Amino acid sequence: METQVTDTNESSYGGDTTNYLNATKGIWSWMYTVDHKRIGVMYTFGTIGALMLGGLFALLVRLHLWSPDGLLVDNATYNQFFTLHGAVMVFLFVIPGIPGALGNFVLPLMLGAKDVAFPRINLFSFWLWTLGAIFFVTVLVTGGLDTGWTFYTPYSIQTQSSVIWAVSGAFLLGFSSIFTGLNFIVTVHRMRPKGMGWFNMPLFIWGIYSTAVIQVLATPVLGITLLLLAVERSAGLGIFNPAFGGDPVLFQHFFWFYSHPAVYIMILPAMAIISELMATFSRKRVFGYTLVAYSSISIAIFGFLVWGHHMFTSGQSAWASFVFSTLTFSIAIPSAIKVFNWLSTMYKGSVRLDTPMWYALAFLWMFTIGGLTGMFLGSMGTDVHLHDTYFIVSHFHYVMVGSIMFAFFGGLHYWWPKMFGKMYSEAMGKLGAVLMFIGFNVTFFPQFVMGARGMPRRYATYLPEFESLHQVSTVGAFILGLGVAVGIWTLFSSLVFGKKAPQNPWGAASMEWETATPPIEHNFHEIPSVKPVYDFSTLVFNEATGNWDRIADASEENNG
Amino acid sequence: MNLPILPTLARLVQDAQVAIPSDPTAEGTYWFPVQASTLAEKSDWTFYYIYWISAFFTAVIVAAMVFMAIRYRYRKGEWDGADSPGHSLALELTWSGIPFLLTIAMWYSGFKTYMYGDTPPPNGYEIQVKARQWSWEFIYPNGAKSDELHLPVNENVTFVMSSADVLHSFWIPAFRVKKDIVPGRYTKTWVNAIMEGQYTMFCTEYCGKDHSQMNAQVFVQDRASFDEWVGLAADPYGEMLPVEIGEKIYNQQCIACHTTDGTVRIGPSWQGIWGKESNFEDGTKLLVDENYIKESILDPGAKVVAGFPNAMTTYRGVFNDSEIDGLIAYIKSLGN
Numbered sequence: 001m002e003t004q005v006t007d008t009n010e011s012s013y014g015g016d017t018t019n020y021l022n023a024t025k026g027i028w029s030w031m032y033t034v035d036h037k038r039i040g041v042m043y044t045f046g047t048i049g050a051l052m053l054g055g056l057f058a059l060l061v062r063l064h065l066w067s068p069d070g071l072l073v074d075n076a077t078y079n080q081f082f083t084l085h086g087a088v089m090v091f092l093f094v095i096p097g098i099p100g101a102l103g104n105f106v107l108p109l110m111l112g113a114k115d116v117a118f119p120r121i122n123l124f125s126f127w128l129w130t131l132g133a134i135f136f137v138t139v140l141v142t143g144g145l146d147t148g149w150t151f152y153t154p155y156s157i158q159t160q161s162s163v164i165w166a167v168s169g170a171f172l173l174g175f176s177s178i179f180t181g182l183n184f185i186v187t188v189h190r191m192r193p194k195g196m197g198w199f200n201m202p203l204f205i206w207g208i209y210s211t212a213v214i215q216v217l218a219t220p221v222l223g224i225t226l227l228l229l230a231v232e233r234s235a236g237l238g239i240f241n242p243a244f245g246g247d248p249v250l251f252q253h254f255f256w257f258y259s260h261p262a263v264y265i266m267i268l269p270a271m272a273i274i275s276e277l278m279a280t281f282s283r284k285r286v287f288g289y290t291l292v293a294y295s296s297i298s299i300a301i302f303g304f305l306v307w308g309h310h311m312f313t314s315g316q317s318a319w320a321s322f323v324f325s326t327l328t329f330s331i332a333i334p335s336a337i338k339v340f341n342w343l344s345t346m347y348k349g350s351v352r353l354d355t356p357m358w359y360a361l362a363f364l365w366m367f368t369i370g371g372l373t374g375m376f377l378g379s380m381g382t383d384v385h386l387h388d389t390y391f392i393v394s395h396f397h398y399v400m401v402g403s404i405m406f407a408f409f410g411g412l413h414y415w416w417p418k419m420f421g422k423m424y425s426e427a428m429g430k431l432g433a434v435l436m437f438i439g440f441n442v443t444f445f446p447q448f449v450m451g452a453r454g455m456p457r458r459y460a461t462y463l464p465e466f467e468s469l470h471q472v473s474t475v476g477a478f479i480l481g482l483g484v485a486v487g488i489w490t491l492f493s494s495l496v497f498g499k500k501a502p503q504n505p506w507g508a509a510s511m512e513w514e515t516a517t518p519p520i521e522h523n524f525h526e527i528p529s530v531k532p533v534y535d536f537s538t539l540v541f542n543e544a545t546g547n548w549d550r551i552a553d554a555s556e557e558n559n560g
Numbered sequence: 561m562n563l564p565i566l567p568t569l570a571r572l573v574q575d576a577q578v579a580i581p582s583d584p585t586a587e588g589t590y591w592f593p594v595q596a597s598t599l600a601e602k603s604d605w606t607f608y609y610i611y612w613i614s615a616f617f618t619a620v621i622v623a624a625m626v627f628m629a630i631r632y633r634y635r636k637g638e639w640d641g642a643d644s645p646g647h648s649l650a651l652e653l654t655w656s657g658i659p660f661l662l663t664i665a666m667w668y669s670g671f672k673t674y675m676y677g678d679t680p681p682p683n684g685y686e687i688q689v690k691a692r693q694w695s696w697e698f699i700y701p702n703g704a705k706s707d708e709l710h711l712p713v714n715e716n717v718t719f720v721m722s723s724a725d726v727l728h729s730f731w732i733p734a735f736r737v738k739k740d741i742v743p744g745r746y747t748k749t750w751v752n753a754i755m756e757g758q759y760t761m762f763c764t765e766y767c768g769k770d771h772s773q774m775n776a777q778v779f780v781q782d783r784a785s786f787d788e789w790v791g792l793a794a795d796p797y798g799e800m801l802p803v804e805i806g807e808k809i810y811n812q813q814c815i816a817c818h819t820t821d822g823t824v825r826i827g828p829s830w831q832g833i834w835g836k837e838s839n840f841e842d843g844t845k846l847l848v849d850e851n852y853i854k855e856s857i858l859d860p861g862a863k864v865v866a867g868f869p870n871a872m873t874t875y876r877g878v879f880n881d882s883e884i885d886g887l888i889a890y891i892k893s894l895g896n
Contacts (some may be wrong), residue, residue: 076769148766154743155726155768160869242744248727249742282632288647313729314740315747318678322671329663333656340655343621346628348644353629361625368621372614379666381673382607385736388729388764452591452607454733456764459772463760541636 019421019518034119037519039126040105041419044412046129047101048488050092055481057085062477068464078460079146086149087166088136091173094400095262096129098269099180102411103208105419107184109512109519110202112193112527117186121179128176135169148458153240153251157233164233167226174219181215184208195530199293202510202533203286206293207272210300214261218304222258225251249314256307264303266400268296270407271338274360277410278342280508281357282349285534288341295334302331312383321380328378335371339364354506355429359410362437366402370395373448391451394444402440409487416491417505421518422498428490435483442476502547507539596755596780597735599677606669613662677737680750684718691721691728691741691763692873694770694816704793707812709761709778711753712786718750725873729765732778740765753780769826770816806890809883817872820894827872828865832895839866853888
């Protein structure tokens with residue numbers, strides 16, 4: 001039986017050396033592009049910029065908290081630091097990041113498609129993101145923001161800071177999210193190639209799809225809530241303001257009705273990336289594929305039913321709290337299923353510990369902690385003591401940073417060679433991952449202890465008994481910041497100094513790796529044949545080129 | 561919605577009183593302050609149950625991950641992964657079923673503890689809690705008012721809480737008690753404090769500038785000492801002169817926003833303002849006299865000094881006439 005290397009590189013672009021990056025030139029060709037790959041690249045740089053801005057505020061927060069009396073600024077300014085850290089990170093980085101940057105770039109390629117279903121709406125989503133970012137920068141240079149990213153009333157009605165600019169920015173970002181979700185839903189339904197049924201598509205697509213469902217259904221509620229808040233502030237409508245007969249707890253219900261599903265908008269794309277990384281770097285189909293797929297959808301659905309677990313101490317009825325607690329525990333099971341299935345993917349696999357896999361394994365560890373600490377909070381009795389303390393702050397950072405940010409960096413390190421045709425330095429990549437891991441845990445593990453011992457959140461100053469734990473946490477924050485800087489530098493410097501990337505450096509089995517590196521403008525010259533999902537059996541490492549070549553029987557008909 | 565089932569369930573979970581720990585100087589544990597209330601032991605039990613299960617599963621997952629990353633690492637040469645399983649219903653049921661059963665206890669124990677802590681027993685000793693930006697006031701049944709919370713040991717105390725302005729939250733870590741205070745309504749919680757001593761209470765719902773300094777001291781005393789304290793507190797000014805009363809109030813309630821040495825904070829300094837003309841945001845002017853001071857306390861938004869925000873909460877219902885007289889006397893004493 002003769003084996004033959006099928007070089008789909010040639011057939012897919014006919015030897016052309018132009019790719020999507022250099023096909024057209026000039027800033028307007030980017031500002032007005034409808035190419036999902038260029039839009040993905042712009043989101044990548046935009047959201048990394050937001051990460052750096054939000055990270056700057058984080059370092060200011062942690063530095064100020066070095067001293068019990070506050071090291072840097074007065075209380076009012078500190079309140080701005082923590083608010084802007086949260087708002088910039090949540091609205092400009094975590095929610096849009098993975099879907100905008102990697103979802104946009106990868107999804108059509110993974111489907112063998114030319115683009116998403118609505119390329120112009122895709123561009124409009126990015127413009128809305130940019131406008132939302134401009135609104136937040138306006139907030140910074142006008143009154144700032146000091147309400148917390150949660151905008152609870154009545155304080156957000158009373159404060160002199162730039163609330164209306166901020167909620168308007170968030171409103172625009174919300175629509176960016178809604179249109180992206182709409183685009184992805186239609187793309188997945190209508191643009192799968194023949195032979196790629198729902199249960200033959202990579203789990204990344206299941207994750208992005210489930211996210212899109214939440215984006216479309218939940219985000220409008222945030223939009224209306226923020227609009228009502230703006231009207232309340234400017235016209236004194238009296239919906240949330242008790243001075244006019246309104247109810248502050250109603251704001252919390254409206255806010256969390258979106259913001260709880262929002263955390264699943266954040267985590268599901270991260271889980272989507274992890275599925276790909278675990279499969280590729282174990283060279284095995286994800287264990288329990290079907291259940292992992294169903295768990296993505298069930299997390300999306302159940303995520304709508306639990307918002308009141310943010311409000312156990314709010315004055316809502318005990319009956320409501322009981323129902324929300326019960327439903328909250330139901331979400332634990334699909335998440336646990338995913339972790340166990342990812343782990344089992346390594347069993348009898350062939351595990352390669354390249355940089356993306358370091359991020360994926362770090363994710364498994366930290367998502368386990370983040371998820372388990374959610375149990376303390378879903379249980380009504382323990383939540384009473386832990387709510388609004390550093391325990392909560394630590395829990396959500398384990399999920400938002402330790403899990404989601406790590407998955408984002410894992411995905412970036414995974415798809416970067418495909419996106420830009422350059423390999424980064426493995427040593428630097430791993431250094432970044434290690435620094436991030438150590439820095440993150442040193443920052444946040446002490447915060448669990450602080451919270452349980454009595455340290456409230458959103459405090460500019462604190463009792464001296466918490467000083468040493470705060471200082472440990474601050475040191476960790478700077479190590480984490482260094483790690484993030486190294487990670488970003490690893491990627492960006494590869495654009496200048498990196499070696500040319502082969503077509504499939506990781507030996508991955510999904511379709512985006514069968515195009516040119518970087519892809520041509522229209523993605524594929526001829527769409528590759530659809531293979532069984534996560535079938536690594538036809539990929540063989542070529543020592544000479546550093547590429548994983550696809551081997552096929554000479555006797556088989558193929559698209560080569 | 562107030563279903564009759566809940567009070568019934570609450571009565572089922574009200575346990576007998578917990579004995580005082582034998583060592584009154586007990587320190588907290590690695591995770592927690594002392595268990596200074598009947599609630600604390602229940603709350604901590606649920607926490608440790610979840611904690612040990614979590615620690616176990618974290619250790620198992622991390623160990624499995626490290627083991628498999630090494631044991632099944634990539635080796636050059638052919639490998640087709642043919643004999644590695646792709647799914648297992650038995651495993652899926654096991655690792656879903658066992659965690660599910662374990663979480664049932666977390667859910668139930670949490671519910672039980674919550675109902676215990678959230679259901680004030682009947683006939684508790686009632687203390688009114690008034691929260692405002694950025695101080696606390698506690699009003700005792702005999703009319704005593706204080707910025708300190710004193711409690712008789714081993715008695716059920718109910719807190720009836722209200723806010724003058726924005727959301728606050730009442731948290732005493734040593735008691736494991738927390739409840740938000742919502743403007744426009746009363747919220748309630750309760751405690752049975754079992755350990756004499758001094759504890760700290762924090763505001764734990766972000767409420768603006770000095771949220772982190774909105775602490776109060778909590779004193780748990782034997783009944784006799786408590787009665788003595790609350791009797792004295794009902795007559796807090798005793799033989800004090802009005803100017804002394806004003807100074808005492810200033811240091812408790814006004815100092816966060818107003819200075820007496822000319823420094824500007826969120827509100828104007830009181831130094832030298834008596835008898836001077838004050839300019840307001842709306843362009844009008846007025847002499848600072850008794851009427852102006854009284855109006856500024858009861859209706860602060862009526863005349864806002866030029867250059868300052870309209871950020872002062874009213875003190876209507878907080879100060880009686882002699883307290884207002886005291887403040888007027890104190891401001892007079894600061895020079896003109």
